[in-house]
Amino acid sequence: MNAFDRVVVAAVIVAPGARVLAAQRSEPAALAGGWEFPGGKVDPGESEAAALVRECREELGVEVTLGERVGGDWPLSAGYVMRVWLCTLAAGVPEAREHLDLRWLGPDAYYSVEWLDADLPIMKTVENLLLSRD
Numbered sequence: 679m680n681a682f683d684r685v686v687v688a689a690v691i692v693a694p695g696a697r698v699l700a701a702q703r704s705e706p707a708a709l710a711g712g713w714e715f716p717g718g719k720v721d722p723g724e725s726e727a728a729a730l731v732r733e734c735r736e737e738l739g740v741e742v743t744l745g746e747r748v749g750g751d752w753p754l755s756a757g758y759v760m761r762v763w764l765c766t767l768a769a770g771v772p773e774a775r776e777h778l779d780l781r782w783l784g785p786d787a788y789y790s791v792e793w794l795d796a797d798l799p800i801m802k803t804v805e806n807l808l809l810s811r812d
């Protein structure tokens with residue numbers, strides 16, 4: 679990334695059975711309907727971990743615990759990179775407060791949603807990480 683890039687953080691929330699939480703964007707129009715991992719932009723002066731915890735609270739009403747990082751800097755549109763962590767639920771049940779819909783996807787359904795372009799290679803990396811665990 680270059681010095682001017684802003685960082686977007688995203689959480690792959692993993693539940694028993696190697697299920698992952700996918701969230702359907704409600705906006706902007708160009709991305710609405712596409713599926714992503716919950717998260718958002720890191721605020722100035724905020725740590726990436728704190729931003730991820732905040733975004734999961736705001737968007738889903740849950741507390742998450744960060745685990746392993748997934749890859750490095752994932753490219754987004756110009757000016758942004760995304761950093762992704764596996765997470766577990768520490769408290770709460772996810773609700774779609776800002777998304778159109780939420781879905782828990784098991785291994786047989788990882789590709790059953792229309793992932794945003796940036797998220798498809800991330801899902802592939804997550805699949806390799808999770809399936810190499812058992």
Ligand SMILES: Nc1nc2c([nH]c(=O)n2[C@H]2C[C@H](O)[C@@H](COP(=O)(O)OP(=O)(O)OP(=O)(O)O)O2)c(=O)[nH]1
Nearest residue numbers: 686687688709714715716717718719754794796797
């Ligand atoms: N959160 C998230 N954003 C993603 C993913 N994939 C992807 O291309 N993006 C893009 C969409 C947006 O252009 C940008 C993140 O913006 P956002 O709208 O989630 O950020 P935010 O919650 O801080 O929202 P805002 O305050 O800027 O409105 O990254 C993903 O998996 N998760």
